[in-house]
Every structure is written in structure tokens, then in C-alpha cells.
Amino acid sequence: MLLAPYAMHSADSRGRRYPEPAHPYRGPFQRDRDRILHSAAYRRLNGKMQVFTGDMGDYHRTRLTHTQEVASIARTLGRALRLNEDLIEALALVHDIGHPPFGHAGEDALDECLADEGGFSHNRQALVIVEELELRYPEFPGLNLTWETLEGQQTRASKGADASSESPTASSPDSAPGHLLEVKVVEAADSITYDAHDTDDAIELGLVEIGELEAIALARECLQRVRERFGDVQGEVLRRAVVHELIDRQVSDVLTHTMSVLVQNAPHSAEAARRADVPVCGSAGLIEQKAELEDFLKKRVYRHPRLIEVRRKAQQRLRAMLELYAERTDLMPEKFQARAARVGPRRSAADYLAGMTDRYCDEQYQRHFGGKVC
Numbered sequence: 001m002l003l004a005p006y007a008m009h010s011a012d013s014r015g016r017r018y019p020e021p022a023h024p025y026r027g028p029f030q031r032d033r034d035r036i037l038h039s040a041a042y043r044r045l046n047g048k049m050q051v052f053t054g055d056m057g058d059y060h061r062t063r064l065t066h067t068q069e070v071a072s073i074a075r076t077l078g079r080a081l082r083l084n085e086d087l088i089e090a091l092a093l094v095h096d097i098g099h100p101p102f103g104h105a106g107e108d109a110l111d112e113c114l115a116d117e118g119g120f121s122h123n124r125q126a127l128v129i130v131e132e133l134e135l136r137y138p139e140f141p142g143l144n145l146t147w148e149t150l151e152g153q154q155t156r157a158s159k160g161a162d163a164s165s166e167s168p169t170a171s172s173p174d175s176a177p178g179h180l181l182e183v184k185v186v187e188a189a190d191s192i193t194y195d196a197h198d199t200d201d202a203i204e205l206g207l208v209e210i211g212e213l214e215a216i217a218l219a220r221e222c223l224q225r226v227r228e229r230f231g232d233v234q235g236e237v238l239r240r241a242v243v244h245e246l247i248d249r250q251v252s253d254v255l256t257h258t259m260s261v262l263v264q265n266a267p268h269s270a271e272a273a274r275r276a277d278v279p280v281c282g283s284a285g286l287i288e289q290k291a292e293l294e295d296f297l298k299k300r301v302y303r304h305p306r307l308i309e310v311r312r313k314a315q316q317r318l319r320a321m322l323e324l325y326a327e328r329t330d331l332m333p334e335k336f337q338a339r340a341a342r343v344g345p346r347r348s349a350a351d352y353l354a355g356m357t358d359r360y361c362d363e364q365y366q367r368h369f370g371g372k373v374c
């Protein structure tokens with residue numbers, strides 16, 4: 001399919017930090033995607049919790065399955081908008097690669113431990129991973145991704161970072177005014193995905209009753225549509241059908257709204273779309289409905305007592321381990337001992353901990369502190 005004029009065309013890529021010859025049959029963004037897919041950090045997403053932990057069963061999303069769902073929805077949006085699907089996929093696969101164990105609880109604990117040295121954010125950590133920590137190629141450190149993929153991730157890092165903190169790595173591209181449409185598509189897909197799957201997981205885990213969704217406008221509309229189409233379905237069939245509707249409704253609205261903006265603006269190039277800061281988002285109505293659903297999830301799911309307890313314990317473990325590794329760098333693998341001399345023992349300890357899966361982190365805690373996992 002022909003890319004739209006406002007798509008990021010591979011031939012216009014600004015290239016890589018360490019120049020490489022073109023590949024005979026893979027474009028630059030396909031290569032980025034493959035490099036991310038083959039990285040150790042990507043594989044470890046399988047052992048990292050999204051919202052819910054392994055103790056709560058094996059139905060719910062992990063950081064890896066979340067990433068795959070984001071990539072799938074982002075590609076659907078990208079194809080319909082005739083954007084660069086290879087770049088979209090690379091951006092989606094890398095977007096959560098910097099997550100430490102134990103989700104946002106883990107991130108908050110590391111951020112607190114590094115408060116005096118720039119803090120910790122999973123979005124910035126993704127750049128550290130792909131530019132420094134992954135050592136897979138003899139010719140260069142990191143994955144040597146294209147400028148565009150790095151810039152997309154930098155966008156996320158800058159948005160989350162506090163204004164006074166410096167760019168995470170010197171080689172990261174400066175954030176430009178406005179961003180490529182491909183970057184915005186992944187942002188939109190991330191939000192669509194977690195709103196839908198966190199609702200699904202919360203009901204499956206029994207944290208929320210499906211009937212409670214009647215009070216949330218977006219979910220109520222989905223329930224109504226399911227009943228119109230399938231009659232009086234119940235239980236798991238109802239839950240799954242509602243989640244399909246939640247995704248479909250959001251994707252359709254974002255597409256309709258974004259296409260109408262693109263028709264009005266008619267940007268003639270990716271740069272023109274960037275300069276005009278053409279948004280990729282839903283209608284005002286959907287944005288309002290999503291805010292209501294997210295508020296519900298925050299109160300009823302993310303702050304559920306079962307999760308708060310899991311988080312509190314995980315944070316204690318991470319804090320204790322960070323102090324231990326910073327004091328005893330010899331307990332870390334050689335790579336992180338050497339890194340401690342360059343970036344300081346606390347930062348290197350955080351880099352090591354952030355790369356761990358939930359289970360490996362628990363095992364190491366037991367090894368060093370003994371007894372049962374706190």
C-alpha cells in the first residue's frame with residue numbers, strides 16, 4: 001500500500017549514529033523492529049507485571065502481552081491512516097522496554113532511591129537500554145536504532161521527565177516541536193489498549209463486577225451494543241464481548257476523528273504534519289468518556305487493597321536491594337560493576353535491578369536477605 005504524503009518515509013530517515021550500509025531487503029525501521037524484538041530486555045517483558053502479579057493467576061496481561069496488543073492496535077491505526085507501519089511497530093515494541101520489575105510501584109521505588117541523581121523513569125530507561133545496555137553487536141554499543149525511533153521514545157521520556165532533568169543520554173535526539181504521526185499513533189494505541197485490558201483483567205480477577213460498568217458511560221455503551229448484537233449473554237462471554245467493543249469503539253473514534261483533522265490540514269509531508277502538530281486522538285466525547293473510565297480504574301482497580309499490599313512489599317525489596325548493590329557492587333555482574341565506575345554505584349545498581357524480571361528479583365532478594373520474601 002502506498003504511504004500517505006504525511007507518513008514518515010524510510011528513504012527520508014536521518015539514519016543511525018553509527019552509519020551502516022543499507023540492508024538488501026529490509027528497510028531501516030524493519031531492522032529497528034527486529035533489533036528490539038531480539039533484545040534481552042524485550043524478552044524479559046514476559047516476566048514483568050503490567051498491573052497484576054503472577055500470584056494472581058496467569059490470565060492477566062504481562063508487560064510483553066500488553067506491548068503486543070499495543071503493537072497490533074497501533075498497526076491497525078497506522079494502516080488505515082497509511083502511515084509507516086514498520087516505524088510504528090518498532091516504536092510500539094520499544095515503548096515499555098525500560099520498565100523495571102513490579103510495574104509502576106517498582107519505578108516509583110527506584111525513582112525515590114535516585115532522587116538526588118536525576119531520578120528514574122521507565123521511558124528514559126528504554127533509551128539507556130537501546131543506546132548503552134544492550135550489547136549485541138561487535139561494532140557499536142546498544143542497538144544503533146534510527147534517529148526516528150529514538151526520537152519517538154525521547155518524546156515519551158521528555159513528557160514524563162521533570163523539566164529540569166537533563167536528556168538521558170547525550171546522543172538522544174533533541175525533542176522537536178510536534179512529533180511524527182507514527183509516534184502519536186503509538187501513544188493513542190497504548191491508551192486504548194490499557195483502558196480495555198485493565199477493565200478485562202480487573203473483572204476476571206474479581207476486583208470489579210461487570211454490572212458496575214453500567215455506571216461508566218463508555219462501558220455502558222459497549223454493554224448496550226453487545227446486548228443488541230448478542231442478546232442476553234452473561235459471564236465470560238459478556239466480558240470478552242464488552243472488551244472487544246471497548247477496543248473497537250475507541251479505535252473507530254480515533255480513526256474517524258484523526259482522518260477528519262488530516263483532511264482539513266492536508267499536510268504534504270511528515271515534516272509538515274509535525275510542524276502543524278496534527279493530533280492523533282479521539283473526539284472530545286471519547287476523551288471525556290475515557291477520562292471517566294480511567295478515573296474508575298484508578299479508584300477501584302489500581303488502588304485496590306490487594307494491589308497496594310503487593311506494591312508496598314515490592315518497593316521494600318527493591319529499596320533494600322538497591323542499597324545493597326550500591327554498597328557491594330561486587331555482587332552485581334561484571335558489566336554492572338564496570339558501569340558503576342562510569343555512572344556511579346547507585347545508578348548502575350538501578351540499571352541492574354531495572355533489567356530483572358519480577359521472579360528473578362524475588363530470587364535475588366531471597367538469596368541476599370534470606371527467609372521468606374517480604
Ligand code: MG
Nearest residue numbers: 070095096190
Ligand atoms: Mg504501555
